[in-house]
Amino acid sequence: xxxxxxxxxxxxxxxxxxTGFSRDSGVSVDALALQASLLAIRDAxxxxxxxxxVLTYGxxxxxxxxxxxxxxxxxxxxxxxxxxxxxxxxxxxxxxAAMAIATGLCRHVLVYRALNGRSGRRLGRTALGGGDxxxxxxxGPGQFSVPFGMSGPVQQYGLxxxxxxxxxxxxxxxxxxxxxxxxxxxxxNPRAIMRDxxxxxxxxxxxxxxxxLRLLDCCQETDAGCAIVLSRADAARDRPHPPVYLSSxxxxxxxxxxxxxxxxxxxxxxxxxHIGPGLFGRAGLSVSDIDVAAxxxxxxxxxxxxxxxxxxxxxxxxxxxxxxxxxxxxxxxPVGTNGGLLSEGYVxxxxxxxxxxxxxxxxxxxxxxxxxxxxxxxxxxANVGSALVLRR
Amino acid sequence: xxxxxxxxxxxxxxxxxGFWEGCRxxxxxxxxxxxxxxxxxxxxxxCHACNASELDWQRVSGRGRVYxxxxxxxxxxxxxxxxTPYVVAFIELAEQPGLRILSNVIDCDPSELCDGFEVSxxxxxxxxxxxxxxxxxxxxxx
Numbered sequence: 458x459x460x461x462x463x464x465x466x467x468x469x470x471x472x473x474x475x476t477g478f479s480r481d482s483g484v485s486v487d488a489l490a491l492q493a494s495l496l497a498i499r500d501a502x503x504x505x506x507x508x509x510x511v512l513t514y515g516x517x518x519x520x521x522x523x524x525x526x527x528x529x530x531x532x533x534x535x536x537x538x539x540x541x542x543x544x545x546x547x548x549x550x551x552x553x554a555a556m557a558i559a560t561g562l563c564r565h566v567l568v569y570r571a572l573n574g575r576s577g578r579r580l581g582r583t584a585l586g587g588g589d590x591x592x593x594x595x596x597g598p599g600q601f602s603v604p605f606g607m608s609g610p611v612q613q614y615g616l617x618x619x620x621x622x623x624x625x626x627x628x629x630x631x632x633x634x635x636x637x638x639x640x641x642x643x644x645x646n647p648r649a650i651m652r653d654x655x656x657x658x659x660x661x662x663x664x665x666x667x668x669x670l671r672l673l674d675c676c677q678e679t680d681a682g683c684a685i686v687l688s689r690a691d692a693a694r695d696r697p698h699p700p701v702y703l704s705s706x707x708x709x710x711x712x713x714x715x716x717x718x719x720x721x722x723x724x725x726x727x728x729x730x731h732i733g734p735g736l737f738g739r740a741g742l743s744v745s746d747i748d749v750a751a752x753x754x755x756x757x758x759x760x761x762x763x764x765x766x767x768x769x770x771x772x773x774x775x776x777x778x779x780x781x782x783x784x785x786x787x788x789x790x791p792v793g794t795n796g797g798l799l800s801e802g803y804v805x806x807x808x809x810x811x812x813x814x815x816x817x818x819x820x821x822x823x824x825x826x827x828x829x830x831x832x833x834x835x836x837x838x839a840n841v842g843s844a845l846v847l848r849r
Numbered sequence: 850x851x852x853x854x855x856x857x858x859x860x861x862x863x864x865x866x867g868f869w870e871g872c873r874x875x876x877x878x879x880x881x882x883x884x885x886x887x888x889x890x891x892x893x894x895x896c897h898a899c900n901a902s903e904l905d906w907q908r909v910s911g912r913g914r915v916y917x918x919x920x921x922x923x924x925x926x927x928x929x930x931x932x933t934p935y936v937v938a939f940i941e942l943a944e945q946p947g948l949r950i951l952s953n954v955i956d957c958d959p960s961e962l963c964d965g966f967e968v969s970x971x972x973x974x975x976x977x978x979x980x981x982x983x984x985x986x987x988x989x990x991x
Contacts (some may be wrong), residue, residue, distance in 0.1 A: 601859070606932070665920065668934075719951060
């Protein structure tokens with residue numbers, strides 16, 4: 458038997474909440490998480506006492522589920538989880554909430570992510586824990602990367618980007634087209650932290666961070682919190698907003714892979730190539746049915762890689778596809794309509810999922826893609842990624 | 850004696866100790882499956898090709914080719930900010946297709962790097978306990 462009908466459309470997003478984005482929130486991570494959570498619960502027309510599941514994920518700055526649950530005064534929770542993980546887990550954590558609903562365990566689940574990602578613990582510096590005097594000692598897989606000056610995701614994705622350039626002739630200008638397009642989208646988004654348009658020349662003039670990636674290839678570092686409420690389908694229909702159903706989800710990647718990708722079999726066949734066919738199949742859709750894509754865009758190259766490996770364009774054609782306007786608002790598949798992590802801000806990917814929900818509600822204001830009925834949202838870190846197919 | 854070394858250093862564990870002992874002896878040693886001959890890096894208790902658990906440390910040639918690389922201009926780790934720009938690269942070792950090790954390429958103008966650039970291993974001391982395997986252009990000598 459296929460598993461496709463067990464989870465399809467059994468849970469729906471009924472509430473979303475987001476704090477403002479800033480470089481210094483002036484408040485604790487817990488305060489950001491609580492603010493976003495209350496906004497999402499009320500957006501769903503619920504009270505905190507209706508919540509019977511709570512999940513979050515994080516590396517670096519994070520607000521623990523036990524603390525947030527207690528602060529919200531929750532008395533009866535059937536499932537909670539602090540997932541240890543970063544970008545890979547944005548959609549995966551929501552998927553876990555959907556599983557808790559599909560199994561009958563929960564009725565209304567809160568998922569949040571909050572971080573003071575600029576004023577608190579900056580993500581580019583998570584490679585090291587606190588140190589005593591003397592050189593920091595790095596255990597685990599990091600012992601084979603950090604001592605060589607590999608501090609975080611920008612170098613990791615730079616290595617993937619370089620290999621893509623070698624294999625397919627992708628250029629830094631292609632990366633720049635992603636940055637320019639998403640910045641253009643952020644101009645329409647009052648919440649975005651970067652709203653001044655940029656040109657390809659601006660991109661090319663920005664400094665190298667980890668060549669081939671420049672400053673304008675990198676996402677923002679922001680302080681903010683985001684939350685969503687996921688509800689059982691039969692409890693989602695009488696809420697203030699139209700339900701946005703989770704049609705399918707996946708978390709996966711390839712083979713014997715460990716950071717920093719030493720064992721990754723093929724640097725040009727990334728996580729979507731492994732989870733995409735099943736993901737769309739379980740949703741009863743094909744990639745061409747997707748109306749908007751909230752792709753995880755911690756770095757510009759990630760958009761190009763996902764376009765190819767989900768099948769929005771051919772292998773190796775991602776750069777020209779972007780340069781030809783393929784991801785623009787009026788293009789074949791609008792990507793990052795909020796400005797993405799590149800220009801709206803960075804809440805470890807969850808803010809992109811919120812944008813997908815607002816698009817499917819028809820509630821995205823000036824950013825609205827007319828007639829959007831289906832969306833793909835993704836998260837990605839190193840060798841694995843997660844994705845959701847959503848529909849109104 | 851070594852001047853104060855401030856950069857991060859590896860903390861070997863039971864799976865990786867043989868690798869770092871090899872580096873200290875100025876040999877690049879990689880785990881190799883006794884059953885099927887597959888080299889395994891990063892070190893692991895099982896061969897990922899056949900799941901055999903008998904693996905031996907074997908000295909490899911130290912020759913390889915650059916598979917991918919970044920030139921780090923913005924260094925945030927202790928001791929690295931004053932070394933930018935530096936090269937972090939995946940080296941595909943000569944012994945086996947896909948056998949890649951992350952390291953630095955030194956003694957080389959980064960603009961000269963290209964796909965398949967030939968390199969060979971050398972070792973630099975990272976304080977008094979640890980040596981790191983890094984790579985130089987092939988033919989540059991030890």
